[in-house]
Amino acid sequence: MREKIEKLNAEFKHLDAKSSLEHFLKVYRGKIALSSSFGAEDQVLSDMILKIDSDARIFTLDTGRLPQQTYDVMDRTNLKYKTKIRAYFPESRDIEKLYYKQGANGFYDSLENRKECCYVRKIAPLKRALNGVEVWITGLRAEQSQTREEMQMLEWDESNGVIKLNPLILWKESDVWSYIRENGVPYNALHDEGYPSIGCEPCTRATDVGADIRSGRWWWENPEHKECGLHIKETN
Numbered sequence: 001m002r003e004k005i006e007k008l009n010a011e012f013k014h015l016d017a018k019s020s021l022e023h024f025l026k027v028y029r030g031k032i033a034l035s036s037s038f039g040a041e042d043q044v045l046s047d048m049i050l051k052i053d054s055d056a057r058i059f060t061l062d063t064g065r066l067p068q069q070t071y072d073v074m075d076r077t078n079l080k081y082k083t084k085i086r087a088y089f090p091e092s093r094d095i096e097k098l099y100y101k102q103g104a105n106g107f108y109d110s111l112e113n114r115k116e117c118c119y120v121r122k123i124a125p126l127k128r129a130l131n132g133v134e135v136w137i138t139g140l141r142a143e144q145s146q147t148r149e150e151m152q153m154l155e156w157d158e159s160n161g162v163i164k165l166n167p168l169i170l171w172k173e174s175d176v177w178s179y180i181r182e183n184g185v186p187y188n189a190l191h192d193e194g195y196p197s198i199g200c201e202p203c204t205r206a207t208d209v210g211a212d213i214r215s216g217r218w219w220w221e222n223p224e225h226k227e228c229g230l231h232i233k234e235t236n
């Protein structure tokens, strides 16, 4: 698989985001999906994808701890594009066990607790959402954090057994906002309140101007831990 990914990268790394989406949405029709957290990058991709194929599959992971503003943009997106982005939830029994073990806000107490919460609320539902999917489209950008700077347009995701397509991997933040403005794309109101990256409400906060884009996520942890496990880079 490593060779196949290297070949795909050599072939497609010069394509712009729209062209790469057109290609993969056509070749992998019915087996390709975007996971959206309704952040700025995912909104750009939803706009591009739904303009190419209005039946394309887009899903979100509703952790149960999202900010109200994320639900607002979810509804506005469905309305604007006349679509129904499918939401995947954690299993209720897993949440009950999590509360019993670490309490409602145990993720603040240790890295282990935080990773367990992210696993129950995000990773396990993602595995269900990716069932039958061969290409997983993401809104990752290399400049977002030190954990993402070596990522390429195409990657192999060993833990989910899918090809990851990152059409915006070389985009700058200014590219994202230019696209949003030029195309009238709905976006999360928290971006206007100093939140460059938005996840669960208790684990996200606003950042200072010029600060690392993901510094408001799990701000109490070291930078190298600032991933929920959805996008850990495979080394083999």
Ligand code: SF4
Residues within 6 Å of the ligand: 063, 065, 107, 114, 115, 117, 118, 119, 121, 122, 199, 200, 202, 203, 228
């Ligand atoms: S971001 Fe926070 S609340 Fe959300 S799943 Fe991870 S630890 Fe839990």
